Amino acid sequence: MLAFITELLAAPAVGTALLIGSLVAVTSGVVGVFVVVRGQSFAGHALGDIGTTGAAAAYLGGVPALYGFIGVGVLGGLAIERLGERARERDIATGIVLSFLLGVGSLLLYFMTQRISATGGPVAILFGSIFTVDPAVTLPVALFSLLALLLLGFLYRPLVFASVHPQAARARGVPLQGVGILFMLALAIAVEESALVAGALLSTALLIGPAAAAVRWTRHIGQAAAVAALLGLVTVWLGIALAYQSYFWSGAHRGWPVSFFIVMLVLLEYLLARIGPAKRASRSDAPREAA
């Protein structure tokens, strides 16, 4: 076991994968708690899908996929938020933005398959490419993560208020629109970073899975964010280790995709959270922290 870990860490591609994966896991976990509490997982999923378009454009233009993912994610997120101001409209707005941008994306993916140099691109975009990620994007990923987390830190109280009871928050002077747009920005960053690791199609797994389990086990939002980040980290590390190990499972010496393992682990966490005991409701069970 120890030998396996040493060997794992010695591989340079694995080091980069672990670093980027960890940044993404923490960001997705923390942002994901708010996505779950606000009931915005459809928007999160849509942002992942439309990231495909940006990443394909970036591939064709010779720019790192990360920028394509984030660029289109942010624009799409703002479009969803602008078009769907009322909750009832939001689903429809999300659907419209999603189908339009995916349509453009499918054209770009088609162009990629026509170019010999980019044939591996569509698979990498859709299903993740953590082991082939350019180490040079580590710093931008770290900066984007920092930006998303700082944004959430800044938004924290009004965002909780607006998510729990929007009418009360509005009456107390919380600018609901501004809070919604800034949160969408953080969400776009988290989803698109996650798309880099788990692929555009599966990017919501890291966003929703750990958060949904954490929300069930914890009593307040800060706690939920910490548990979700931790669960995300464990998921990504285990996923990467299993993917690396899978290289030796068949004679063909081709590893299985990391995203597959991540999604399996996320499902496991969620099932455990559903069937296991939820947060305890009686006060005597919960030692109160000192002020």
Next chain:
Amino acid sequence: MSSLNAELEREDAVLELSGLRVRLGGRAVLQDIDLRVRPGEFVGVIGANGAGKTTLLKVILGLVRPDEGQVRIAGRDVRDARSLVGYVPQSFSPDPDLPLRARDLVALGLDGARWGFSLGGRQRRGRIDEALSWVDAERYADQPIGRLSGGELQRLLVAQALIAQPRMVLLDEPLANLDLRSQDDVVDLVGRVAHERGVTVVLVTHDMNPLLPVMDRILYLARGQAALGTVDEVVRGDVLSQLYGHHVDVVRVHGRILVVGGTDSESLTCSTCDG
């Protein structure tokens, strides 16, 4: 009443509406509303759906600007008076898994609109505990709100409104979806807020009966117009008939008041559904 007294009362008014008119989408939602509410007074705003209750609330909260007339809170413009008004929104049913404790919900009323994290601290915690004790919610202070009953949740929303120490609280249908016992508990609690803590209470609801023991005055809304006074002054056949524009009878049965329409014989809640 001498003009000097009138002057004093004017100075004292926590909430003052004068000549209020609001039109929404070409329809007059509120017309000629005049109201002056004193500190510690409990005013029930009664009316059916579509009578203009919600619009009146929004005007007092500064969320809707009146087309005519003035709203002043403790002598100030509504926009400068936000901190003086506590708002108790309609209750809600949080997800059972929502990771938010009762105390967190109450704390939102203290600093939920401020950016960033709260640094916590003993003083803040003390204020939250105090607000919880005002509504007798210490017992479930640390429980997740998704697992509380409607009455418990309503108490927390009252604490959330009171924690910033407002001069006035506005309650929007606080008795909706509560069983009769919880309704009485909430009414009793809100009555004490007004009469013991001296906080002006404006409570909006469609049924006046639960409020009869505590309400000082009633603002009865129908067709965008209002009748104001004590229950005995307002809830009378002649006054309400004029307000509705058709004949209604007021019937008292076992200490409850029913307003019965002239043509149909449904009780208050439906005879006033003139939308």
